[in-house]
Amino acid sequence: MSGVTVDGLRYEVRVRGHGVPVLLLHGFTGRGSGWAPHATALARHFRVIVVDLPGHGRSGTPTDPTRASVERTADDLAAVLRRIGELPAHVVGYSLGARIAMRLAVARPESVRRLVLESPSPGLATEAERRARRADDEALASRIERDGIEAFVDEWECRPLFASFAGMPASRLKRLHAARLRNDPAGLAVSLRGAGQGSMEPVRNRLSSVQAPTMVIAGGLDPTGGERAQTVAEAIPGARLRTVPDAGHAPHLEAPSIFRSIVLGFLQEDPAA
Numbered sequence: 001m002s003g004v005t006v007d008g009l010r011y012e013v014r015v016r017g018h019g020v021p022v023l024l025l026h027g028f029t030g031r032g033s034g035w036a037p038h039a040t041a042l043a044r045h046f047r048v049i050v051v052d053l054p055g056h057g058r059s060g061t062p063t064d065p066t067r068a069s070v071e072r073t074a075d076d077l078a079a080v081l082r083r084i085g086e087l088p089a090h091v092v093g094y095s096l097g098a099r100i101a102m103r104l105a106v107a108r109p110e111s112v113r114r115l116v117l118e119s120p121s122p123g124l125a126t127e128a129e130r131r132a133r134r135a136d137d138e139a140l141a142s143r144i145e146r147d148g149i150e151a152f153v154d155e156w157e158c159r160p161l162f163a164s165f166a167g168m169p170a171s172r173l174k175r176l177h178a179a180r181l182r183n184d185p186a187g188l189a190v191s192l193r194g195a196g197q198g199s200m201e202p203v204r205n206r207l208s209s210v211q212a213p214t215m216v217i218a219g220g221l222d223p224t225g226g227e228r229a230q231t232v233a234e235a236i237p238g239a240r241l242r243t244v245p246d247a248g249h250a251p252h253l254e255a256p257s258i259f260r261s262i263v264l265g266f267l268q269e270d271p272a273a
Helices: 032-042 070-083 096-107 125-149 149-157 160-167 170-181 185-195 204-209 223-235 256-267
Strands: 001-005 008-017 020-026 047-051 089-094 111-116 212-220 240-244
Touching: 001 070, 008 032, 008 070, 020 032, 020 070, 020 096, 032 047, 032 170, 032 256, 047 070, 070 096, 070 185, 089 096, 089 204, 096 185, 096 204, 096 223, 111 256, 125 149, 149 160, 149 170, 149 185, 204 223, 212 223, 212 256, 223 240, 240 256
Parallel strands: 020 047, 020 089, 089 111, 111 212, 212 240
Antiparallel strands: 001 008, 008 047
16 A cells, blocks of 8 residues: 545555554654664554655645645544555654644544654644744745755754754664655645644643553653653653653654553553554
């Protein structure tokens, strides 16, 4: 399988393995193939479903940014899982993917068996914060469209959020850089405008309704992300928080063996796994 179309928007969808389904959701500037080492390991135990989010990889780019919103994407993914007969699924999401996973859990709880949230944000608390973030994202989206993908990726990778990536092997950094360059500037601009934290509906007041057993993962070198992860873990009934000490915003990239051990251990607690 390579594609599923929902309400006119095509999603790149790849499935492999057998057993209980696991849906993997990447972050902004990523693509489904970025999960490759983890997907390979998970496919020994589960049926792994990897998607490219709207505006990323080989998935479609809508002309209307609201079509790429966190809310619409969560609804679309529930439809994708239903279409391919993989419902409910364990859902693992990173950053943007974690925000979509949370929305899926609160709005489509029948779709989610277990939930893993890596570096999640429940959304910005006030309208003033959201307005400021929308302005920042609009400015960044305009620069992507004006200056192109290479200039944008260079700028993006210099952000303090990714300072801890300096400790990653050079070969891994090279692959990550190349994968980011394969994205379409127009797609990333639409994603920023439609699915940024300033545009999403905050979910912190709805997290108490999450029914799925939940694991929240944060990097010890990501203080802002750690605070947000703790907020999410405290809001979801029974959620557990694991901090990966020597990782920043992306433990699945910076400390892959530790991340994989946490995820596998948690998902295999499910008696149906």
